[in-house]
Every structure is written in C-alpha cells, then in structure tokens.
Amino acid sequence: xxxxxxxxxxxxxxxxxxxxxxxxxxxxxxxxxxxxxxxxxxxxxxxxxxxxxxxxxxxxxxxxxxxxxxxxxxxxxxxxxxxxxxxxxxxxxxxxxxxxxxxxxxxxxxxxxxxxxxxxxxxxxxxxxxxxxxxxxxxxxx
Amino acid sequence: xxxxxxxxxxxxxxxxxxxxxxxxxxxxxxxxxxxxxxxxxxxxxxxxxxxxxxxxxxxxxxxxxxxxxxxxxxxxxxxxxxxxxxxxxxxxxxxxxxxxxxxxxxxxxxxxxxxxxxxxxxxxxxxxxxxxxxxxxxxxxx
Amino acid sequence: xxxxxxxxxxxxxxxxxxxxxxxxxxxxxxxxxxxxxxxxxxxxxxxxxxxxxxxxxxxxxxxxxxxxxxxxxxxxxxxxxxxxxxxxxxxxxxxxxxxxxxxxxxxxxxxxxxxxxxxxxxxxxxxxxxxxxxxxxxxxxx
Amino acid sequence: xxxxxxxxxxxxxxxxxxxxxxxxxxxxxxxxxxxxxxxxxxxxxxxxxxxxxxxxxxxxxxxxxxxxxxxxxxxxxxxxxxxxxxxxxxxxxxxxxxxxxxxxxxxxxxxxxxxxxxxxxxxxxxxxxxxxxxxxxxxxxx
Numbered sequence: 365x366x367x368x369x370x371x372x373x374x375x376x377x378x379x380x381x382x383x384x385x386x387x388x389x390x391x392x393x394x395x396x397x398x399x400x401x402x403x404x405x406x407x408x409x410x411x412x413x414x415x416x417x418x419x420x421x422x423x424x425x426x427x428x429x430x431x432x433x434x435x436x437x438x439x440x441x442x443x444x445x446x447x448x449x450x451x452x453x454x455x456x457x458x459x460x461x462x463x464x465x466x467x468x469x470x471x472x473x474x475x476x477x478x479x480x481x482x483x484x485x486x487x488x489x490x491x492x493x494x495x496x497x498x499x500x501x502x503x504x505x506x
Numbered sequence: 507x508x509x510x511x512x513x514x515x516x517x518x519x520x521x522x523x524x525x526x527x528x529x530x531x532x533x534x535x536x537x538x539x540x541x542x543x544x545x546x547x548x549x550x551x552x553x554x555x556x557x558x559x560x561x562x563x564x565x566x567x568x569x570x571x572x573x574x575x576x577x578x579x580x581x582x583x584x585x586x587x588x589x590x591x592x593x594x595x596x597x598x599x600x601x602x603x604x605x606x607x608x609x610x611x612x613x614x615x616x617x618x619x620x621x622x623x624x625x626x627x628x629x630x631x632x633x634x635x636x637x638x639x640x641x642x643x644x645x646x647x648x
Numbered sequence: 649x650x651x652x653x654x655x656x657x658x659x660x661x662x663x664x665x666x667x668x669x670x671x672x673x674x675x676x677x678x679x680x681x682x683x684x685x686x687x688x689x690x691x692x693x694x695x696x697x698x699x700x701x702x703x704x705x706x707x708x709x710x711x712x713x714x715x716x717x718x719x720x721x722x723x724x725x726x727x728x729x730x731x732x733x734x735x736x737x738x739x740x741x742x743x744x745x746x747x748x749x750x751x752x753x754x755x756x757x758x759x760x761x762x763x764x765x766x767x768x769x770x771x772x773x774x775x776x777x778x779x780x781x782x783x784x785x786x787x788x789x790x
Numbered sequence: 791x792x793x794x795x796x797x798x799x800x801x802x803x804x805x806x807x808x809x810x811x812x813x814x815x816x817x818x819x820x821x822x823x824x825x826x827x828x829x830x831x832x833x834x835x836x837x838x839x840x841x842x843x844x845x846x847x848x849x850x851x852x853x854x855x856x857x858x859x860x861x862x863x864x865x866x867x868x869x870x871x872x873x874x875x876x877x878x879x880x881x882x883x884x885x886x887x888x889x890x891x892x893x894x895x896x897x898x899x900x901x902x903x904x905x906x907x908x909x910x911x912x913x914x915x916x917x918x919x920x921x922x923x924x925x926x927x928x929x930x931x932x
Contacts, residue, residue, distance in 0.1 A: 383529060383530070383535075384529065384535050384537060386529065386530050387525060387526065387528065387529070387530070388525070388528050388529070388530060388531075388532045388583060389530075390530045393525075393526050395526060441530060
C-alpha cells in the first residue's frame with residue numbers, strides 16, 4: 365500500500381513578482397519561494413475550509429517540519445506567476461502539499477513540497493490524525 | 507519647556523549587509539533599514555534592561571506607531587554598517603528612539619526615528635507613563 | 649506658491665495579510681507596511697505608465713530617499729486591506745507619493761509618504777526634473 | 791564510487807533570533823531558516839575565500855537550484871542559535887552545502903541542504919566544473 369497519494373484537490377494563486385523580492389541578479393531570491401508556497405497553501409485553505417484559523421479553531425496548530433524547493437528557471441521583477449498547490453493524502457498524522465510554480469509562458473519555474481504536523485494547544489505532537497482532520501478528509505472524499 | 511530631549515543613552519550594533527537584503531540595484535532595499543533599526547533597538551534593550559521581553563513581563567507591549575527614515579547613501583552587499591540608537595526622553599507615554607547608520611568609512615548612510623506607545627495586556631493604550639517605565643527612567647538618571 | 653500639491657492621480661491595490669507578515673502579537677510587523685506601500689506604488693506605475701521598468705528605459709533609477717509611516721490600527725492575519733497611493737506634485741526633481749491603508753471596515757490603519765530622487769545610469773543625482781518625467785506630467789495634465 | 795562526500799570544511803555563524811523573524815506562534819517562521827542558511831554560507835565564503843563576490847570576480851554566479859530544510863525544534867524570539875555549514879564535495883559542476891542549526895542547549899533545531907550551479911556572465915549553465923573552482927578545491931586539499 366502506498367503511503368502518500370496525490371489527490372485532485374488543488375488550488376492556484378497568482379502572484380506578481382515584487383521589486384523587494386528580487387536580488388542583485390534581478391531575479392527572485394530563492395528564499396522567497398517559500399512565501400509563494402505559503403500564498404498557495406493559504407489559497408488552498410480558503411478554498412477547502414482548512415485555513416490556519418480553521419485548524420486553530422479545532423485546537424491545533426500545524427507547523428512546517430519539512431520543506432524542499434527545486435528551481436528550474438528564474439522569475440524576474442514584474443513577471444506574473446501561478447502557484448499550483450496540491451494536497452497529498454497520507455495515513456500519517458501530517459499535512460503534505462506539493463507546489464508547482466509556472467511563469468506566463470506556462471513553464472515550470474519551481475517545484476516543492478512541505479510537510480506539517482499537528483500540535484495541540486499544549487504544544488504536544490499529535491501521533492494520530494486529529495478527528496477534525498479525518499472528518500475534513502471524508503468531506504473531501506478522501 | 508522642550509517636550510522631547512536627546513539623552514546620552516545610546517547603543518551600537520554592527521550588521522553585515524546580507525545578499526538577501528539587497529535589490530536589483532545591488533543596494534540594500536530601503537524597507538530593510540527598518541530591520542536594522544530594530545536590531546539597534548534590541549541591542550539598546552539588552553544593554554539597558556528594557557527589551558521587548560522585559561516590557562512584556564511588566565504587562566505591556568510597545569507597538570511602533572510612527573517611523574521615519576532618511577537615506578543619504580546606499581549600502582552594498584557585504585558592507586559592514588554600524589547602527590547607533592539613541593533614547594529620546596519625552597514626558598508623553600511614549601518611547602522614542604533616533605537612529606544613525608554609518609558605513610565603514612564612518613559616513614552616515616541613514617537616519618531615522620521611531621515612536622512606540624504602551625498597550626496593556628487588554629490592548630488598551632496607556633495615557634500615562636507606566637510606573638515600571640518611570641522607574642527605569644529614574645534608574646537611568648533621566 | 650505651494651511647493652508640493654496633492655493630485656487626483658491615485659491607484660488602489662488590495663492585499664491580504666499573510667501569516668509570514670505577522671509578528672508574535674498576531675499583527676502585521678510594522679516594517680512590512682513599507683512593502684505594502686511598494687505594492688501600491690507599483691500598481692500606480694502600471695496604471696499610469698511610470699513603473700520602475702518604464703523609468704529604467706529612460707535611463708533613470710528612482711531610489712527612495714525618505715519614507716515615513718504612521719500606524720493608527722493594527723492589521724491581523726487574514727485581513728484584507730486596501731492601499732491607496734496618491735501622486736504629490738512638486739517642482740523639485742523628486743517623485744512624492746502618499747499612502748493610506750484601510751481595513752475591511754474602511755478604517756484607516758496606516759498612512760505614509762515616500763520621496764524618490766532620479767539617478768542616471770552613472771549614479772549621478774538629477775538636480776533638474778528629467779525631461780521624460782516632465783512629459784509624463786504633462787500627459788497627466790499636471 | 792560515492793558521488794558526494796562530506797568534507798571537514800565547515801564554518802559556524804551565530805545569530806540572535808529577531809522579533810521580526812518570529813510569527814504569531816512566537817517562533818521563527820520556517821522560511822527564515824533559509825536566511826540563516828545564507829548567513830552560514832556567507833560566513834563559510836569569507837573563511838575560505840569563496841564568497842559570492844569572489845565567484846563573481848571569476849565570471850560566475852551560483853544560483854541555488856535546490857534547497858531543503860527539516861525542523862526538529864522551534865527557535866523563539868531572543869534565542870541565540872549557531873549555524874554550522876559544511877562543504878560537500880561532488881564531482882558534478884555544483885556547490886553543495888549542508889547545514890545544522892543548534893540552540894543554546896546544543897540541541898539541533900534544524901538541518902538542511904542547498905545545491906548551487908555555476909552560470910557564466912551570459913547566464914549559461916556550466917556543465918564542467920569551472921577551473922577557478924577546481925583550483926579552489928585543490929587549495930582546500932579536496
């Protein structure tokens with residue numbers, strides 16, 4: 365049985381590269397893609413009712429424990445890019461997302477993945493999938 | 507009677523310009539000077555026992571309500587700069603600091619000023635100078 | 649004769665407060681408003697044909713030499729805010745903008761002002777208003 | 791033959807967590823670790839004569855094409871952390887570094903890895919290791 369499985373749950377978010385996000389090479393500084401990923405993840409949360417604030421209402425926070433990023437092409441100041449974020453289903457007590465950022469020519473400039481865990485209000489790690497998240501997954505037909 | 511008065515309470519903090527702080531012109535993006543000011547202010551707090559966490563222990567937070575910044579010269583990647591922060595005494599229930607940033611040639615590259623107010627834990631604005639701050643000022647011979 | 653004059657040239661830009669823009673108090677860290685100002689200024693540039701790249705094509709860069717910011721109310725994570733940027737006409741060889749940021753209840757949370765100068769490609773300060781900018785102002789009926 | 795090999799070339803850099811690097815949970819926002827990695831990498835460059843500016847002098851830039859980050863423990867405002875960066879030797883035309891960030895109790899809070907490639911001034915990818923870098927490696931006894 366495969367542990368992690370791509371789903372059809374995706375959201376897209378469009379950003380315009382800001383001057384202050386670019387470096388002396390005139391391209392987006394690599395660390396800023398982590399912000400773009402977050403933009404995408406927040407758009408996903410709004411679309412599917414699973415934002416940071418929703419999760420918080422259920423008594424959890426979901427810090428990122430792992431992230432990775434691969435850069436294929438640069439993004440320049442003023443370019444418009446599209447972030448596609450996809451929910452990856454896992455049996456573990458985790459939230460996993462993958463990311464694909466495309467430029468205006470529809471070329472992939474960057475891909476990535478993040479993993480989040482569930483902490484309760486006392487800061488304790490949830491070893492089991494929280495029930496609110498099980499229910500959310502069912503509602504999503506996962 | 508002059509309301510605001512320069513004091514001799516100063517602290518200095520040295521920073522090295524990071525690659526990710528510079529823009530396509532190869533110079534520090536102007537918004538990053540606000541971070542340098544904060545670096546200086548925190549160094550001041552540590553030197554004189556009035557850090558954000560100290561203030562917090564007394565039941566207050568001190569959000570910035572006003573800031574200004576004047577740029578005289580650029581700072582480039584790799585340059586070392588010195589931030590001098592000075593406490594400005596005021597009768598108002600405020601914390602005021604001025605800033606002067608100098609490059610390695612001792613030229614002033616940037617000056618600025620910030621004003622903070624006192625909010626109690628309920629988020630209410632303090633119209634009077636909090637007693638812990640009066641005591642701190644006395645200890646500082648102000 | 650008044651040197652600086654408010655104009656009717658304005659642009660608005662909507663932002664959504666990102667998680668990574670907020671601080672331990674749960675509100676937007678004050679230095680991030682400088683980024684919002686830039687978002688507004690870039691929207692203005694696109695609307696009126698005077699972006700950073702346009703200016704660059706005429707052989708100039710326009711670094712910020714002065715900025716100020718007054719905070720009236722906090723912005724929290726997830727809030728939507730509207731940045732209104734206004735062009736201030738001046739006889740000096742400068743570009744001046746004022747900013748007003750409003751929350752969803754239409755309350756002013758922040759106001760500010762920035763001043764830019766013109767440097768040519770050699771990095772020399774323009775003491776006279778560059779002709780391309782004179783022409784732009786005429787086209788704008790200023 | 792193993793392609794990538796840990797070396798003894800390491801540098802350490804100490805940072806103090808800034809207020810503006812922490813999020814509403816009171817801990818460093820995960821994207822800021824990428825900045826800490828860069829702080830470490832720049833310290834490495836200064837120690838071993840292979841900074842961004844050195845590389846630039848040889849006609850190359852070295853954009854990051856891959857980065858990853860694993861978070862074990864949070865860092866809070868005011869904590870001091872130590873970044874250890876290690877050079878990983880590879881036969882490929884790449885620069886690889888690993889990172890380990892420790893808190894004051896010497897606990898590992900974060901590990902990571904970055905990969906950089908060599909682009910010449912025309913922006914072309916170097917498929918072979920540039921000769922200046924071969925020479926640097928020899929000087930380092932690699």
